[in-house]
Amino acid sequence: MKRLTFEPEHEQFRDTVIRFMQSEVAPHVERFRHQGMVDRELFLKAGEQGLLCTWADEKYGGAGIDDFRYEQIIIEENMRHGDIGFYINLHNDLVAPYITKLGTDAQKARWMPGIVRGETILAVAMTEPSTGSDLASMKTRADCRGDHWVLNGAKTFISNGVLADLVVVAARTDLESRHGLGLFVVERGMPGFERGRRLEKIGLKSQDTAELFFDNVKVPKENVLGEANKGFGYLARFLAQERLVASIGFMATAQTAFDLTLQFVKERRAFGKPIGAFQNTRFKMASLRAELDVAQAFVDQCVLLLNTGALNAEDAAAAKLITSELEGRVMDECVQLHGGAGYMDEHRISRMYTDARVSRIFAGTSEIMREIIGRSLGLDERTLT
Numbered sequence: 001m002k003r004l005t006f007e008p009e010h011e012q013f014r015d016t017v018i019r020f021m022q023s024e025v026a027p028h029v030e031r032f033r034h035q036g037m038v039d040r041e042l043f044l045k046a047g048e049q050g051l052l053c054t055w056a057d058e059k060y061g062g063a064g065i066d067d068f069r070y071e072q073i074i075i076e077e078n079m080r081h082g083d084i085g086f087y088i089n090l091h092n093d094l095v096a097p098y099i100t101k102l103g104t105d106a107q108k109a110r111w112m113p114g115i116v117r118g119e120t121i122l123a124v125a126m127t128e129p130s131t132g133s134d135l136a137s138m139k140t141r142a143d144c145r146g147d148h149w150v151l152n153g154a155k156t157f158i159s160n161g162v163l164a165d166l167v168v169v170a171a172r173t174d175l176e177s178r179h180g181l182g183l184f185v186v187e188r189g190m191p192g193f194e195r196g197r198r199l200e201k202i203g204l205k206s207q208d209t210a211e212l213f214f215d216n217v218k219v220p221k222e223n224v225l226g227e228a229n230k231g232f233g234y235l236a237r238f239l240a241q242e243r244l245v246a247s248i249g250f251m252a253t254a255q256t257a258f259d260l261t262l263q264f265v266k267e268r269r270a271f272g273k274p275i276g277a278f279q280n281t282r283f284k285m286a287s288l289r290a291e292l293d294v295a296q297a298f299v300d301q302c303v304l305l306l307n308t309g310a311l312n313a314e315d316a317a318a319a320k321l322i323t324s325e326l327e328g329r330v331m332d333e334c335v336q337l338h339g340g341a342g343y344m345d346e347h348r349i350s351r352m353y354t355d356a357r358v359s360r361i362f363a364g365t366s367e368i369m370r371e372i373i374g375r376s377l378g379l380d381e382r383t384l385t
């Protein structure tokens, strides 16, 4: 289905992004997979091309473009032509906004130029060994000591965990209140801040995912984002954008898998004809095409809502739920249509299949998305009697 949300200038920008992904990322995917992460120079190159935080203020080196469609294009073309392990969207759209929306002028002036140039790579650390969905149960603590805070605890499953120079860490600041959390910017090299293992995963082989440890890390007050006991509300506020960003990526990988498979079923022959000639193949592909078009229209609409500040938590949760579940179905059908080739590592579809399994888990599981949507309908076990 023709997408109506992009103007000619967006498509011009898309061409630039495609060229960057094809020349700077795609040729290195195999190496990235073996080293378990992308090269940090990739962020520098993306910075040189103006692909980091297009929305950032010009005084910090950004383009000051207040239109999320440009970020959407970067995510889509990284998924299609670059590499899912290049977590540019985490840097641009999930973590940097914490600094620009919650940071003081001094904090922005200190960190944003390096972030936009790609010298400073970002991560966000919420999940802990004992808690993920239930963020209010986190145990990492920050204790106030006058002009600084002392951070103790452990985080796990942190994307860009090894590469990151700045990590936005959520920690408990008020032991009396479940929601008493703060957000602390922990910098590479701070004494007591250690990285643990780079975690091995069934997919996302080129994306670095790590454990982080905080042992009496002295964090100056200048590194607290916003108010030190309002972190829970801040996290909730940013999650809608995070879930839409995830959905944009899921749609791009699902569309790519569909296109690869359409090509494959036209070429692969069985019983004297292309497998695409079988009614089963045609019906499967037709159903996927229809579902992809419907979901894409919803995601594009959500991007426009985000542009106007009107994207709510329920719509973002719906986008994340529908697109991650659809992506999973698309990958499964596409592997099936590839036959044995679909199970072989050398075929991109096999990797896309394992990469996609996490989509229903991270950035909030499908079950949590259903909870958010269900509660918006007034179906809340905490209040319904």
Ligand SMILES: Cc1cc2nc3c(=O)[nH]c(=O)nc-3n(C[C@H](O)[C@H](O)[C@H](O)COP(=O)(O)OP(=O)(O)OC[C@H]3O[C@@H](n4cnc5c(N)ncnc54)[C@H](O)[C@@H]3O)c2cc1C
Binding pocket: 123, 124, 125, 126, 127, 130, 131, 132, 133, 134, 156, 157, 158, 159, 160, 201, 204, 209, 358, 361, 362, 363, 364, 365, 366, 367, 368, 371
């Ligand atoms: C590759 C990868 C990258 C990640 N990157 C990051 C990152 O950069 N930063 C970060 O902070 N975190 C990151 N995460 C963590 C991720 O967000 C969590 O794994 C996710 O939120 C789920 O939390 P959990 O693993 O603790 O599962 P749990 O919360 O223990 O959930 C286990 C199961 O119980 C279900 N469940 C839990 N609560 C409910 C409920 N109320 N109702 C019904 N079912 C429920 C869940 O849906 C799930 O099926 C990453 C994870 C992965 C796998």
